[in-house]
Amino acid sequence: MIQVTIIDDHPVARRGLESMLGDAGDIVVAASVSSPAGFAAEGTSPDVILLDLYLGTDEPCLDAVGQLRAAARVLVISASGRPADVLGAIRVGASGYVTKEVGAGMLVSAVRTVAGGGFALSSQLADILQSELTRNPPEAAGHQPGTLLSPREEQALDLIARGFTHAQTARRMGVSKATVDTYVERVRAKLQVRNKAELTRVALLRLASGEKR
Amino acid sequence: MSARAPGAELAVTTPAPAEYSAVRAEIVLARAIVFFRACGLVEVGCVLALDWRHYRSPALVLLLAGAVLAESVLLVAAAWWRGEIRRWWVGADVAFLVCCLAGSARLTAPADGHTWVYFMYPFTVITCYSIGIAYRRQPAVIAVSSVLAGGYALSAIMIHHDPPWNVLPNAAAYYSNIVIAWAAAELRRSGRASDASHAVAIAHAADLARERERARHARMLHDRVLQTLEALVHHGSIVADRELSSHIAAEAAWLRALVQGTPVSEPGDLLSRLQELAxxxxxxxxxxxxxxxxxxxxxxxxxxxxxxxxxxxxxxxxxxxxxxxxxxxxxxxxxxxxxxxxxxxxxxxxxxxxxxxxxxxxxxxxxxxxxxxxxxxxxxxxxxxxxxxxxxxxxxxxxxxxxxxxxxxxx
Structure with a gap:
């Protein structure tokens, strides 16, 4: 059984998520709390933390993602599908990102993927990542060498962004599903490698803007 | 002059009056007049200190100097107080100075050896720049300068009996006001241009702030209210009443269209049309x-x-x-x-x-x-x-x- 903890400040959303996951059969909602502090107080050790990105504030809780990933794999769920939020969450170490518009089937499969150590790449997430990682020259010039996508990785991302499942993507590319999973895993690795230098920059920026306030 | 730049009323943060460049330019020009006047008075003081023994009628000379001092203090105080200089003040000043030039010529002719009418000629040359600063049009600047130059020339030639070949080049000095007027006009023009571009920048910032605010509200409605409504609809067990549930669904659909759909300002582009369709x-x-x-x-x-x-x-x-x-x-x-x-x-x-x-x-x-x-x-x-x-x-x-x-x- 997959142990899941839900962190969401909306009681209605929590209840909805609980019922969606509860129906899956192989997933148990171990705890359902309104904040990361509540999770710490519960003292549970789940396989997957389902974390709402906006916990009652205007700012995405990227810091919480960074901290919680030490305790369990974090699957971010948010009403926001903004590229900046999605990329931010993946870069600080989320194992996947689903929007709240997602259907029960997709949510359950994302939780299973993350619980198995994989990267839950929804078509929406693939769409955002492909756009971000294959920007045309002006933006790409600043990228570190070796962090851009290989043609096969981009093809996989492109097919997934169109809505194909990993299995369908594999068939279209003439490879095995395991190979597609590897491509997806490499995409995540590339994002998170690129991340380190950028994280430092973001942290410095935040520090600077914090001092101004 | 008018201190408000066009469009400044729309601004989020309008600068205080003294922060407008046009107003600052006017203040700088008024201060320049004060400075020239102070230099003129120093000149008069020096002449009085050096020459007081040679006076034929010291009381009248002192009276003239006193009148010049009093008029100067009046003008300086007005310019300092108002932060600007008015044309009629300068016009009256020029009339007064012409009288003083004549008086000065009368008092010193033919005893002093200068070919100019005692301390009044240097004084008027130093202080006449108020003409170029106060009058905005070159013809007016030339006309008023000519009054002063003519007053000097007549006093020097007719009363002081100076040779014309000496007086005429001296009189030409007053026309340097043309350059002063040009420089003052440039200063004022760049002040106005700077105010205008500042106003435009402020208006843009205001637009941007409004757009951000609108986007923030849409985001908040989307992330909070809409999520709750849609959760209520999608998880049928929460709202058992079918009629209420379909009402909530309709409201949710309306809110979704409002917050993501159609940016009103750009109807008809491909992305908006596809979003509308969706x-x-x-x-x-x-x-x-x-x-x-x-x-x-x-x-x-x-x-x-x-x-x-x-x-x-x-x-x-x-x-x-x-x-x-x-x-x-x-x-x-x-x-x-x-x-x-x-x-x-x-x-x-x-x-x-x-x-x-x-x-x-x-x-x-x-x-x-x-x-x-x-x-x-x-x-x-x-x-x-x-x-x-x-x-x-x-x-x-x-x-x-x-x-x-x-x-x-x-x-």
């Missing part, structure tokens, strides 16, 4: 995921001719209708990208699918969509198999459009 179909019960990051990031959403946009929207609508009628599923994924020279829009479902060779379904769908797209030079690719869903891909070459849009952005 919102309509979502309200009608088809769950649509619309992936459009690349199209949005490309900045080309407004570059497609209306006929291309119409054809794409109609074809996508047809594909969505087909999903509702035949696929047996209630969800679809749309994606729009612009790569290289082509626009690609795909519609995918994981529903029942069909055999493409089967006449009524396969051919019908293809014909319906293909007809619309061929008119704009596009093509359609449909893949389906029983049980494997349906994939519809629309491609339209847009090389010319994309290139011209790029050029537009670069120029």
């Amino acid at each position: 919102a309509q179909r979502t309200a009608a019960g088809l769950r649509i995921e619309f992936n459009n990051t690349q199209l949005r990031a490309s900045g080309l959403r407004r570059s497609f001719p209306p006929e291309v946009t119409d054809a794409v929207v109609a074809a996508v609508g047809e594909a969505l209708t087909n999903i509702v009628k035949h696929s047996g599923t209630r969800s679809a994924i749309m994606r729009a990208t612009v790569t290289g020279d082509q626009l690609t829009v795909s519609v995918l479902d994981h529903g029942a699918g069909f055999d493409p060779c089967e006449i009524p379904r396969g051919i019908g769908l293809a014909e319906c969509i293909t007809g619309r797209l061929q008119e704009v030079g596009g093509s359609v690719h449909i893949e389906s198999a029983p049980g494997a869903g349906t994939y519809v891909e629309l491609t339209i070459p847009v090389g010319g459009v994309v290139r011209s849009a790029h050029t537009e952005r670069m120029t």
Whole structure:
């Protein structure tokens, strides 16, 4: 059984998520709390933390993602599908990102993927990542060498962004599903490698803007 | 002069009056007058200190100096107090100085050996720049300078009996006011220009702030209220009453259309039209995921001719209708990208699918969509198999459009 903890400040959303996951059969909602502090107080050790990105504030809780990933794999769920939020969450170490518009089937499969150590790449997430990682020259010039996508990785991302499942993507590319999973895993690795230098920059920026306030 | 720059009323943070460049320019010019006047008075003081023994009628000379001092203090105080200089003050000052020049010539003729009328000529040359500063038009500057120059020349020649060949070059010094007037005009003009551009910048900042605020509100409605409404609808067990549930669903659909849909300012661009279409179909019960990051990031959403946009929207609508009628599923994924020279829009479902060779379904769908797209030079690719869903891909070459849009952005 997959142990899941839900962190969401909306009681209605929590209840909805609980019922969606509860129906899956192989997933148990171990705890359902309104904040990361509540999770710490519960003292549970789940396989997957389902974390709402906006916990009652205007700012995405990227810091919480960074901290919680030490305790369990974090699957971010948010009403926001903004590229900046999605990329931010993946870069600080989320194992996947689903929007709240997602259907029960997709949510359950994302939780299973993350619980198995994989990267839950929804078509929406693939769409955002492909756009971000294959920007045309002006933006790409600043990228570190070796962090851009290989043609096969981009093809996989492109097919997934169109809505194909990993299995369908594999068939279209003439490879095995395991190979597609590897491509997806490499995409995540590339994002998170690129991340380190950028994280430092973001942290410095935040520090600077914090001092101004 | 008017201190308010045009458009400044609209600003979020309007500067204090003294922060306007035009006002500052006026203050600088008024201070310059004060400075010239002070230098003139120092000159008079020096002459009095050095020459007081030689006076034929010291009392009258002191009276003249006293009158000049008093008038100067009055003018300086007014200029300092108001932060500007008025034309009539300077006009009255010039009239007063002409009288003083005559008086000075009378008092010192023919005893002093100078070829100019005692301390009044240097004093008027130093202080006459108030003419160039106060009068805005060159003809007026030349006319008023001529009054002063004429007053000096007449006093020097007629009363002081100086030789004209000496007096005329001396009189020409007053016309340096032309240069002063030009410099003052430049200073004022750059002050006004700076105020105008500042006002424009403030207005832009205000627009940006309003737009951000609007986006923030839309985001908050989307992230909070809409989520709750949709959660209430999607998890049927929470709201048992069917009528209430469908009312909430309608409200949720309305709110979703409001917060994501149609930016009112730019109706009709491809992205907005496809979003509208998705919102309509979502309200009608088809769950649509619309992936459009690349199209949005490309900045080309407004570059497609209306006929291309119409054809794409109609074809996508047809594909969505087909999903509702035949696929047996209630969800679809749309994606729009612009790569290289082509626009690609795909519609995918994981529903029942069909055999493409089967006449009524396969051919019908293809014909319906293909007809619309061929008119704009596009093509359609449909893949389906029983049980494997349906994939519809629309491609339209847009090389010319994309290139011209790029050029537009670069120029």
